[in-house]
Amino acid sequence: MMSLSTGAAVLVALLVGAAGALYAYFTRHFGYWRRRGVPYLRPLPVAGNLKDVLLFRKPFGVVLRDVYTQMKDQPYVGMFFFDQPVLFVKDIELWKTIVIKDCDHFEDRGFAPLQSVGIFSETLFGTKGKKWKQLRTKLSPAFTLGKIRKFYILLEQKAANFDHYFDDVVKSGAPCDVANACARYTMDAIATVGFGIETTALTDDNDPLHRLLRKIFVYSKIFTLVSVATFVDVPLLHLLKVSLVPAPLTDFLRHNVWAAARERLSRGSQGERGDFLDLLLELRDKGRIAVHDDDDDDGDAKAAPDTSAAIYMDGDVLVAQAFSILAAGFDTTSTTMSYALYELAMNEDIQEQLRTQLQETMQKHDGKLTYEALQSVDYLDMIFSETLRKYPVLPFLDRTCTKTYRVPGTDIVLDKGVFAFTSILGIQRDPQYFPEPERFDPERFSDANRRNIPSCCFMPFGEGPHKCVGLRLGYLQGKLGIAHIILNYRVHPCASTPAKMEFNLHSFLISPRDGVPLKFTRVTK
Numbered sequence: 364m365m366s367l368s369t370g371a372a373v374l375v376a377l378l379v380g381a382a383g384a385l386y387a388y389f390t391r392h393f394g395y396w397r398r399r400g401v402p403y404l405r406p407l408p409v410a411g412n413l414k415d416v417l418l419f420r421k422p423f424g425v426v427l428r429d430v431y432t433q434m435k436d437q438p439y440v441g442m443f444f445f446d447q448p449v450l451f452v453k454d455i456e457l458w459k460t461i462v463i464k465d466c467d468h469f470e471d472r473g474f475a476p477l478q479s480v481g482i483f484s485e486t487l488f489g490t491k492g493k494k495w496k497q498l499r500t501k502l503s504p505a506f507t508l509g510k511i512r513k514f515y516i517l518l519e520q521k522a523a524n525f526d527h528y529f530d531d532v533v534k535s536g537a538p539c540d541v542a543n544a545c546a547r548y549t550m551d552a553i554a555t556v557g558f559g560i561e562t563t564a565l566t567d568d569n570d571p572l573h574r575l576l577r578k579i580f581v582y583s584k585i586f587t588l589v590s591v592a593t594f595v596d597v598p599l600l601h602l603l604k605v606s607l608v609p610a611p612l613t614d615f616l617r618h619n620v621w622a623a624a625r626e627r628l629s630r631g632s633q634g635e636r637g638d639f640l641d642l643l644l645e646l647r648d649k650g651r652i653a654v655h656d657d658d659d660d661d662g663d664a665k666a667a668p669d670t671s672a673a674i675y676m677d678g679d680v681l682v683a684q685a686f687s688i689l690a691a692g693f694d695t696t697s698t699t700m701s702y703a704l705y706e707l708a709m710n711e712d713i714q715e716q717l718r719t720q721l722q723e724t725m726q727k728h729d730g731k732l733t734y735e736a737l738q739s740v741d742y743l744d745m746i747f748s749e750t751l752r753k754y755p756v757l758p759f760l761d762r763t764c765t766k767t768y769r770v771p772g773t774d775i776v777l778d779k780g781v782f783a784f785t786s787i788l789g790i791q792r793d794p795q796y797f798p799e800p801e802r803f804d805p806e807r808f809s810d811a812n813r814r815n816i817p818s819c820c821f822m823p824f825g826e827g828p829h830k831c832v833g834l835r836l837g838y839l840q841g842k843l844g845i846a847h848i849i850l851n852y853r854v855h856p857c858a859s860t861p862a863k864m865e866f867n868l869h870s871f872l873i874s875p876r877d878g879v880p881l882k883f884t885r886v887t888k
């Protein structure tokens with residue numbers, strides 16, 4: 364029989380062995396950058412270089428911005444997300460080469476394993492390689508200028524609801540969290556243009572879709588951990604079938620999107636509303652969305668569909684597209700709007716100039732804020748762009764190396780599977796490209812100044828073949844909401860308005876940590 368001391372010694376040896384094995388497992392890739400002669404940030408076992416994110420000390424986007432800022436003149440640096448090697452790129456020319464010229468070596472985004480579960484796997488975020496390309500080609504015609512213009516009437520009705528909403532705020536005399544108000548407006552707007560569901564989030568706390576969305580977009584520690592886990596393949600999460608889209612939201616969309624679709628199909632009224640659901644039904648019935656001369660496509664909408672891997676737009680594939688415009692367009696646009704309103708409150712002169720331009724434009728258009736009227740307000744466009752410059756809501760860009768790649772001008776060879784990341788927040792607040800980057804200055808985006816911005820230094824919607832498909836919709840929806848508010852109300856900072864915006868620790872987007880409380884007064888006509 365083993366004596367107690369021998370038993371204890373065996374136990375200690377087993378524990379030490381297990382600890383050693385775990386250490387070896389979690390650090391097994393840590394020689395990756397050293398072997399290639401790439402300078403790298405010293406990683407910690409398990410966390411790699413994500414310690415501050417995992418301990419909830421800094422948001423992910425700020426960690427990458429800090430790496431960018433501390434790098435001085437280095438073009439790139441090696442990092443590890445857990446044990447996954449990441450080439451963090453600061454050099455704009457190299458990033459441009461990766462996402463544009465050599466994009467065939469970087470076809471996929473930088474995180475995906477978990478996205479293979481549930482409806483996420485059928486979206487532009489979840490698909491990869493050939494399937495992604497085919498889906499993108501099929502969906503792109505839905506986002507041309509001509510199609511987005513048709514969404515305008517639907518969006519206008521939702522923006523008009525702001526008028527009643529803020530009248531109540533003015534009457535109450537209390538500050539209003541515009542981050543919350545903008546999120547509600549954006550949700551109502553996306554639900555109507557996306558899939559023909561009339562929601563009332565702006566006025567009704569119990570709106571069912573808004574309640575479900577709050578569960579994903581109210582960021583929490585667990586949300587951060589699951590999001591970060593998408594960087595690596597965690598077998599346990601697969602085994603548990605952890606999905607990025609909660610089941611109740613999937614069920615809600617399945618039920619409501621198909622109820623709206625079936626109703627149109629039974630009445631033969633598909634195509635009448637001109638919304639995204641109509642376009643998806645066109646894709647389902649005809650295999651493609653027609654591109655017309657007035658679509659003003661300057662992107663990939665006219666590219667020939669790749670028929671070798673047909674995607675049939677039916678069942679959950681259709682529901683997934685509705686989900687993706689909701690997920691991609693909801694928080695991005697509303698957060699940008701709330702930062703714009705914050706800056707307008709803090710910069711009264713800019714706010715007044717915008718109001719004057721909006722009022723003059725309305726006069727020229729019979730007192731109506733038509734699509735053409737809105738688009739002609741240059742200053743609004745400049746304000747929206749400057750907001751996206753200072754607060755790029757998605758603060759980083761990510762790609763996966765999909766084919767062995769030699770970094771141009773070096774002997775460094777990246778293997779398939781290595782990530783490449785850059786920091787949009789770092790670039791867009793770099794004084795080298797934007798002098799006095801903390802100053803909110805819409806003039807940076809005047810016609811004369813805009814053309815002096817070096818290419819790829821302003822990329823809040825990304826670059827290359829993965830560039831945001833919803834850019835035009837984001838601008839339109841955001842500008843329309845801001846125009847409605849500024850025409851009717853003055854926004855002012857109040858005692859609880861932060862002097863400097865702090866970012867939410869639990870979000871991958873740079874969203875305001877404590878909301879955006881502002882005071883409202885009515886503009887007298």
Ligand code: HEM
Pocket residue numbers: 487488499687688689691692693695696699751755756757760761822823824825826827828829830831832833834836837838841
């Ligand atoms: C202000 C609003 C928005 C911002 C700042 C924004 C930003 C971005 C960024 C940075 C990317 C990554 C691009 C890249 O990797 O190169 C992206 C991708 C994407 N966005 Fe947006 N977005 C906005 C609104 C929207 C809207 C309204 C929609 C939907 C209609 C949308 C749909 C998408 C989709 C589907 C992708 C993935 C594209 C792909 O990988 O093929 N976005 N967006």
